[in-house]
Amino acid sequence: MIAERPRGALARLPLLYPAVVLIVFFVIPFGIMLAVSFFRREPGGFYLAEFSLTNYANLFTALFGRVLAFSLFISAFCALLCVGLGFPFTYLLTRMPRPRQVVWLVLLVSVLSLSAVIVAFAWSIMLSQTAGVSNLLVRLKLLAEPRSWSPGFWALVCGMAYLAFPYTVLVLYPPLARLDPHLPEAARTLGASPLRTFFTVVVGSLRRAIIATLVMVFAFNLGTYLLPQILGRPQHWTLSVLITDEAIYRSNLPLAAAMAVFFMVVSLALVGLAMLGGRGRPGEEA
Amino acid sequence: MVRSRMLPCVNLWLLVVLVFVPGASFGAEKSIKVGVYGGYFKDSFDKHIFPDFTKETGIQVESVAEPTGEAWLVQLEQAAKAGVAPADVNMIAQTPMLRGQKTNLWMALDLNKIPHHKNLLPVFIHKYPDGRVDGIGAVSWYITLVSNTRVFPQAPQSWAEMWAADKKDKLGLLALASNSFLLEVTATTFFGGTKLLDTREGIQKALDKLAALKPNVKLWYRDEAQFEQALKAGEIPMGQYYHDVATLAAKEHPVRSTFPKEGGILDSGIWAVTRACKKVEEAHVFINYMSRPDIQKKLALKVGTAPTVKRELTGLTDAEFAAVSSEIPPIVPRYDIYTGERSDWINQKWTEMITR
Numbered sequence A: 001m002i003a004e005r006p007r008g009a010l011a012r013l014p015l016l017y018p019a020v021v022l023i024v025f026f027v028i029p030f031g032i033m034l035a036v037s038f039f040r041r042e043p044g045g046f047y048l049a050e051f052s053l054t055n056y057a058n059l060f061t062a063l064f065g066r067v068l069a070f071s072l073f074i075s076a077f078c079a080l081l082c083v084g085l086g087f088p089f090t091y092l093l094t095r096m097p098r099p100r101q102v103v104w105l106v107l108l109v110s111v112l113s114l115s116a117v118i119v120a121f122a123w124s125i126m127l128s129q130t131a132g133v134s135n136l137l138v139r140l141k142l143l144a145e146p147r148s149w150s151p152g153f154w155a156l157v158c159g160m161a162y163l164a165f166p167y168t169v170l171v172l173y174p175p176l177a178r179l180d181p182h183l184p185e186a187a188r189t190l191g192a193s194p195l196r197t198f199f200t201v202v203v204g205s206l207r208r209a210i211i212a213t214l215v216m217v218f219a220f221n222l223g224t225y226l227l228p229q230i231l232g233r234p235q236h237w238t239l240s241v242l243i244t245d246e247a248i249y250r251s252n253l254p255l256a257a258a259m260a261v262f263f264m265v266v267s268l269a270l271v272g273l274a275m276l277g278g279r280g281r282p283g284e285e286a
Numbered sequence B: 001m002v003r004s005r006m007l008p009c010v011n012l013w014l015l016v017v018l019v020f021v022p023g024a025s026f027g028a029e030k031s032i033k034v035g036v037y038g039g040y041f042k043d044s045f046d047k048h049i050f051p052d053f054t055k056e057t058g059i060q061v062e063s064v065a066e067p068t069g070e071a072w073l074v075q076l077e078q079a080a081k082a083g084v085a086p087a088d089v090n091m092i093a094q095t096p097m098l099r100g101q102k103t104n105l106w107m108a109l110d111l112n113k114i115p116h117h118k119n120l121l122p123v124f125i126h127k128y129p130d131g132r133v134d135g136i137g138a139v140s141w142y143i144t145l146v147s148n149t150r151v152f153p154q155a156p157q158s159w160a161e162m163w164a165a166d167k168k169d170k171l172g173l174l175a176l177a178s179n180s181f182l183l184e185v186t187a188t189t190f191f192g193g194t195k196l197l198d199t200r201e202g203i204q205k206a207l208d209k210l211a212a213l214k215p216n217v218k219l220w221y222r223d224e225a226q227f228e229q230a231l232k233a234g235e236i237p238m239g240q241y242y243h244d245v246a247t248l249a250a251k252e253h254p255v256r257s258t259f260p261k262e263g264g265i266l267d268s269g270i271w272a273v274t275r276a277c278k279k280v281e282e283a284h285v286f287i288n289y290m291s292r293p294d295i296q297k298k299l300a301l302k303v304g305t306a307p308t309v310k311r312e313l314t315g316l317t318d319a320e321f322a323a324v325s326s327e328i329p330p331i332v333p334r335y336d337i338y339t340g341e342r343s344d345w346i347n348q349k350w351t352e353m354i355t356r
Helices: A006-038 A062-094 A098-112 A117-124 A133-139 A153-178 A184-189 A193-204 A208-224 A226-231 A239-249 A254-279 B008-020 B041-049 B049-058 B069-081 B094-102 B114-120 B157-163 B182-191 B194-198 B200-211 B225-233 B243-251 B281-288 B293-302 B319-322 B343-355
Strands: B031-037 B060-068 B089-093 B125-127 B133-148 B171-174 B215-221 B238-242 B255-258 B265-271
Touching: A006 A254, A062 A098, A062 A153, A062 A184, A062 A193, A062 A208, A062 A239, A062 A254, A062 B243, A062 B343, A098 A153, A117 A153, A117 A226, A117 B225, A153 A208, A153 B255, A184 A193, A193 A208, A208 A254, A226 A239, A239 A254, A239 B069, A239 B343, A254 B060, B008 B255, B031 B041, B031 B293, B041 B049, B041 B060, B041 B293, B049 B281, B069 B089, B069 B094, B089 B133, B094 B133, B094 B265, B114 B281, B133 B157, B133 B171, B133 B225, B133 B243, B133 B281, B157 B182, B157 B194, B182 B194, B182 B200, B194 B200, B215 B225, B225 B238, B225 B243, B238 B243, B243 B255, B243 B319, B265 B281, B281 B293, B293 B319
Parallel strands: B031 B060, B031 B089, B171 B215, B171 B238
Antiparallel strands: B089 B265, B125 B133, B133 B238, B133 B255, B133 B265
């Protein structure tokens, strides 16, 4: 079937909807934030609508650099962890009979219905000394005495990976489900071991999907703000926590906006680099 | 200062609803919207205060759960610019009160319509620098040294005990300079008083002393619930917390609240009305009602807050008074330094100190 080009204003009307949504929910709020980031902060008050670059100049501190670097690091780390665990998981999932796949997918989607608050508190209790899993390990004689593992770096990693894992699987599922089962079969017939088949054929042919998923999960992790407060120590607070402190607790909206804009630019640049690096060689299929 | 269990993001949505669905509850009878800190305060006020107020005055009260003081201030400020008042009367912490003054956010109150203001302790009549009254003390409360009785059978005596070596990784403290008032605590405990904080050098001294406390801190919390649960369980067995909620928790959990010999931190909330408020009459009636000695007594007994009116007017017994307050002179926060010229510098230094 050949698609006809839309003719006349009426036929183009459906296109208007996404445009309006994009403008109302993204362009306008972002524009306001961008504008506020150039406003002048009035110490002890709010801000004045006067052009000023001080907010951006104030970003160049060791503190900001350290927190920015940590935010990017932990987001990337958790993205790698999620894709590392999620890719083989999803591959095995797509090899299962259909009804079992549905059960797994429903379970995963139900995790998404939990709020970050509940997830954070649940992990902090699970990793606590008084009621956590270490008590179980003591019973099993694997540990001498119960330990406290939260707050800390690994507690934060657990919480973040837990929230991002369902997304990872949901994003990886379509390309893996579409993968021609004859490809790994052919590799096996030609004598490749299952592991070798998995790494060279399955991973190899889905390289771009994997990079796209990494980028998506990385971007998803960047926004984390509640988990670092509950599961992390102050050195694990992400930039989102600092932005909230400035905006909500110190009424310094211009600095918060400048931090958010800068954070977004750096993140977009990294995402762009990853996409560039993930481009296939000419003639290679996705 | 920060008395909220609600999270700011939830309240941003609340603001959206409030701004775009104005007057969601129209009624023939008189009504008023009162913003109270969400969680313990709102629940207590809904139960013990608002029904009786309606019975007496015929004014219906719709309570609005407020987030932390400064968060609510940002929302009030934006709403006032649009000519909207998310709540008619708001419970506002001291620092945001000062901040709101800069933009003339608060409506000047008419003391003639609040005859009970005469009962109040003088500090609870809040004024603009030019003398206009912009707020009346709502409730005051103490932040004290709390501990888990199972982990620490002996009650602590002094704030200085937080620095002791045996407290390593055992403390829960508030995360911000302007809500923990730890600079004031440090200045009072080790440097003879909060006058130390008059200068940058003094503030730096207090910060350096606080930096030595960091290995002992397990959790720097922003939200009460984060710490309370861990305190009850003994997971984080000591820290600073609100005297009223801790006393309530002590009834069922191994928790105690102690006034250290240097004094508890005395903080308070103020009733304030933004310039966008349209129910000015009702707001005055409400504030006047809340300043009555018998209502302040009821608050002390039912909610556990320290009275804003002179003690002798309340008729509280010594035991009742001791449960909510203390004869030890309190540490009064230096709200001025968190809104003055040095506020951004203090915040920057504070964050650097605790995140390093």
